[in-house]
Amino acid sequence: MTSSPASALPSSPAPAGGSTLTQRAGLWVAIAVLLLIAFMPALPGLPQAGQMMLAVLAFAVILWMTEALDYAVSAVVIGALMIVLLAISPVPGKEAAGAMMGTRAALPYALGGFSNSAVVLVAAACFIAAAMTATQLDKRIALQVLSYVPARANHVAMGAILVGFLLSFIVPSATARVACLMPIMLGFLSAFGAQRRSKFAALVVITAAQTASVWNIGIKTAAAQNMVAIGFIEKQFGQTITWGQWFVAGAPYSVVLTIALYFVMTRMLKPEMDHIAGGREAIRRQLAELGPMTANQWKLLGITLVLLGFWATEGVLHDVDTTTSTIVAIALMLLPRL
Secondary structure (H helix, E strand, C coil): CCCCHHHHCCCCCCCCCCCCHHHHHHHHHHHHHHHHHHHCCCCCCCCHHHHHHHHHHHHHHHHHHHCCCCHHHHHHHHHHHHHHHHHCCECCCCHHHCCECHHHHHHHHHHCCCCCHHHHHHHHHHHHHHHHHHHCHHHHHHHHHHCCCCCEHHHHHHHHHHHHHHHHHHCCCHHHHHHHHHHHHHHHHHHHCCCCCCHHHHHHHHHHHHHHHHHHHHCHHHCHHHHHHHHHHHHHHCCCCCHHHHHHHHHHHHHHHHHHHHHHHHHHCCCCCCECCCHHHHHHHHHHHHCCCCHHHHHHHHHHHHHHHHHHCECCCECCCHHHHHHHHHHHHHCCCC
16 A cells, blocks of 8 residues: 655654754844944954954854754845845945945845845745745735725726735735736636636736736836846946836836726626626625734734835935845744744
């Protein structure tokens, strides 16, 4: 008798990071040593940036010795610390002038030799998208919006557009947004008893998918190709484009395309029915099945909204670049108990 595929798989090791007294103590000791070295009086002959790197090195060694964090998680946390601590350090050789390095100048120290800011931002976007899917926060947001949409065919199309627009801000991957929306829309159609080959089904599904593509243009962090383009611009021209600058330049095009999308779709795929009986109640039933907001969903929503605030105010209220703020957010997401 053969065993099932699931039973044949090797058991996963217990996750590291706070599971034993040594690991918990190691994390707190590492943090204490980091702060002690970073902010103690300046060492003679060592620039402040060097002192900051010495603090990060001590932090890393203690983490690795005690296995306080998983090695992959520690890599993200150490990279985030390098960028933040170097950013608040004076430029080496120009300490008297008081000019700080800033996050853009600090990034190459953390990424040099194996990556660049564009690649890291794309990877970080995948982390956020995966967290949204794992916690079902994206599904909750989509259902919450649709629960307020009137049960008329054209209004449902507007609701699909609105959901795609909102998710473009907080799910920085077009593929992840569409992967989230399709099961919701198909469940939506099943609840209404709509045939999957009907024009109404095509209207809802295609409109939701195309909204993701339309807002790839207007929002810098909505698609991986945008970040790759920014990396090319930075490398070739030594200039960058902030989240706000991209939004001001790109959002008007997305708005026009969104309006065009609605009229094209509702004219080319005119639904068979106008009013959908029990539509809003069906969505609210699906929302009720999710239960109340979980602690992880609240945490992820908080981290994501703060991150969105940093993206939107880059170059206006602060000089923390998009890549740095995203790396720090991912490091927070991966910490024990977060």
